[in-house]
Amino acid sequence: MNTTSFITNLIIMAPPLLLALTVHEFAHGYVAHRLGDPTARLAGRLTLNPLKHLDPLGTLAFFLIKFGWAKPVPVNPAYFRDPRRDMLWVALAGPAVNLTLAILSAVAAKTLWLLAANLPYSPLAEAIIIPLNACLIASVWINLVLCIFNFLPIPPLDGSKILMGLLSPDQARSYASLERYGFVIIMFLAFSGLLSRLIVPIISFANRLLLA
Numbered sequence: 001m002n003t004t005s006f007i008t009n010l011i012i013m014a015p016p017l018l019l020a021l022t023v024h025e026f027a028h029g030y031v032a033h034r035l036g037d038p039t040a041r042l043a044g045r046l047t048l049n050p051l052k053h054l055d056p057l058g059t060l061a062f063f064l065i066k067f068g069w070a071k072p073v074p075v076n077p078a079y080f081r082d083p084r085r086d087m088l089w090v091a092l093a094g095p096a097v098n099l100t101l102a103i104l105s106a107v108a109a110k111t112l113w114l115l116a117a118n119l120p121y122s123p124l125a126e127a128i129i130i131p132l133n134a135c136l137i138a139s140v141w142i143n144l145v146l147c148i149f150n151f152l153p154i155p156p157l158d159g160s161k162i163l164m165g166l167l168s169p170d171q172a173r174s175y176a177s178l179e180r181y182g183f184v185i186i187m188f189l190a191f192s193g194l195l196s197r198l199i200v201p202i203i204s205f206a207n208r209l210l211l212a
Helices: 003-034 056-065 083-117 123-150 158-166 169-192 194-211
Strands: none
Touching (some): 003 056, 003 123, 083 123, 083 194, 123 194, 158 169, 169 194
16 A cells, blocks of 8 residues: 555544544443443543543554554443443443444445435535545444454453353353453454454445445
């Protein structure tokens, strides 16, 4: 990829990526807050300011290996009435909001296509519609990546916390002990290509379904 293509790609991907990462972490914090945990709010993370949520390495990884992450919102299950059940809902909130954003972006892209097809040609309209359409299409893909990637049952990804909420307490504690190796496992899967082979077909299918 040459410099011009890289910059163009960066400009198109940056807005939907920032939005996707921000709402993902905000959703975790908001649900935790509604369930009685003030930790995210007290840490200044119950906000839609992307600078509060970005992880430099995770953001860079998204451009290099097509998978990334933000700084996890702090959650203290001790505040919950039912820690295992409530933590499941907190974990589910992030991927769920990304799936919602993917659907909304697909609807917006289709609406924009329909609008553009019925408008008389205008250089100004083209200059606005084409980049906006590219951002919406990128938003569908990015949000599907975050949704499906985070559903993987590898600690500390959201899928592992959802799974722990369904396991018995003893099984959940044993499974949680894998978290110390989680980052290494994810990096191995990513750089070996196994992660792509595992989830890209699912992402591609969902992407085609939404944008068909």
